[in-house]
Amino acid sequence: MTNPVLSVVLAGGGTAGHISPLLAIADAVKDRSPEARILAVGTAAGMETTIVPAAGYELATIPRVPMPRRPSADLLKLPIRLYRAIRDSARILDSAQASVLVGVGGYVSAPMYIAARRRRIPIVIHEANARPGLANRLGARWAKAVAVAFENTRLPRAEWVGMPMRSAIAHLDREERRPAARTRLGLATDKPTVIITGGSSGAASINRTIAGSLDVFAAAGIQVLHITGRGKQNLDAAGKPVETEHYRQLEYSDGMQDVYAAADLLIARAGAATVCEVSAVGLPSALVPLPHGNGEQALNAAGLVAAGGALLVPDAAFTPEWIAEHIPQLFADPSTLAEMSAAAAGMGIKDADERMAGLVAGAAGES
Missing domain, CATH: 3.40.50.2000 (Glycogen Phosphorylase B;)
Incomplete structure (x- = not known):
């Protein structure tokens, strides 16, 4: 059932490369649906802890779950860390009464994608790089919509929309x-x-x-x-x-x-x-x-x-x-x-944020 008020949870963070498009998408969703509720999800150690609140949006955090590149003690800890992150992600989605999850990649996206899939919450993905990251390769398997910044990015059912960016730059x-x-x-x-x-x-x-x-x-x-x-x-x-x-x-x-x-x-x-x-x-x-x-x-x-x-x-x-x-x-x-x-x-593509807001609204309407 569609929530009476559009509730959009956006997952991503760590670097400006993830945070900037996330905030541009959030702004475009609010422009399109002023009554929409917006919640960003990141980690407690990323740049999002200052940038997201400064932009006027609420931030929730989950534990950072890095993927070890080689066998190590961290690899042995991965299952419990991932379990806890998925558990916390599910709580956030439930509390927000999420209509749709938007992921832009990074450490927080994979557990959020898994939790959203289990909750049957539609997923929209934006991949910023020409070579997609692990989290978005995973989430793209379940997503209602997959958007990419570069035409040559290889993800299933990808739609080339460009890079969401602030209006002050785009125009x-x-x-x-x-x-x-x-x-x-x-x-x-x-x-x-x-x-x-x-x-x-x-x-x-x-x-x-x-x-x-x-x-x-x-x-x-x-x-x-x-x-x-x-x-x-x-x-x-x-x-x-x-x-x-x-x-x-x-x-x-x-x-x-x-x-x-x-x-x-x-x-x-x-x-x-x-x-x-x-x-x-x-x-x-x-x-x-x-x-x-x-x-x-x-x-x-x-x-x-x-x-x-x-x-x-x-x-x-x-x-x-x-x-x-x-x-x-x-x-x-x-x-x-x-x-x-x-x-x-x-x-150049100047309206990627608006295109993403349309994809978000469409995915939420299908839930």
């Missing part, structure tokens, strides 16, 4: 916002601009390359904003953060819409959110996938690179020499960046 007019965004970030409004980010925690290899490339940027008249990650700033001989006419550092930025508006070129890891967001806003990029893991970041970037909207640079090849060979050349001919911008925009 960003970069040209209109550029002067104000540069001013807010402490940049000159009239200089060619490169912004570098290694994500919320920074990327040491990217930071080293940028530190060794400051003369190249200065000689080309390009100003740089380097978002280093907390505690990872580039320091001078006196132990103070390096600051020059052409180079400025921040440890973190919580306003990526300003970053995207201010930049003529973004240098970044190829996380799913980054790839989808630079596409949505039409921002040229040089993407440096993580050198470890299962290769998902290179897969995330593949479509955008093939379309001509981004350059792909292996981490080992991202050196000061690569910067000197490629970046000044990109800026020497304005048509090059303009063509990359148009190619990126052609890959």
Whole structure:
């Protein structure tokens, strides 16, 4: 029986890559059904403990259940940890009188999927990466709807909807916002601009390359904003953060819409959110996938690179020499960046959050 009031439980967390689409879906559900009840589920140790309440949503937590990669004492503890997480998940779903469970992957999703299946609560999945995670591969077997951010993601019955993102990014007019965004970030409004980010925690290899490339940027008249990650700033001989006419550092930025508006070129890891967001806003990029893991970041970037909207640079090849060979050349001919911008925009999907809200409503109506 359908609940009189739509009650949506969203499972995911741990990293911004899971939390951001989760919150975008929550906002779109509320826009579509203002009376809907929303509950997010994460762990007590993830970034969601601060980000979700700050966004105005209630958060429940269950124990983190990591999957050991090799035989160990943790593997022996897995059954009891999973049992407890499923038990707690069932209690949360019962208390919320859930109409539908939406999962975006991560440690909490698998036990939530199992509990929802046992309760016959419809499941909707969003997979952010081109190579799906274990939890979503499991949940997709039972889901009413499976949505993916990338067209090449392989999951059963997958529907390509794009990446749910905040409206401030999805509907960003970069040209209109550029002067104000540069001013807010402490940049000159009239200089060619490169912004570098290694994500919320920074990327040491990217930071080293940028530190060794400051003369190249200065000689080309390009100003740089380097978002280093907390505690990872580039320091001078006196132990103070390096600051020059052409180079400025921040440890973190919580306003990526300003970053995207201010930049003529973004240098970044190829996380799913980054790839989808630079596409949505039409921002040229040089993407440096993580050198470890299962290769998902290179897969995330593949479509955008093939379309001509981004350059792909292996981490080992991202050196000061690569910067000197490629970046000044990109800026020497304005048509090059303009063509990359148009190619990126052609890959962008701006309404993924609304598409997901429609899938959620449809699944709940079938319960």
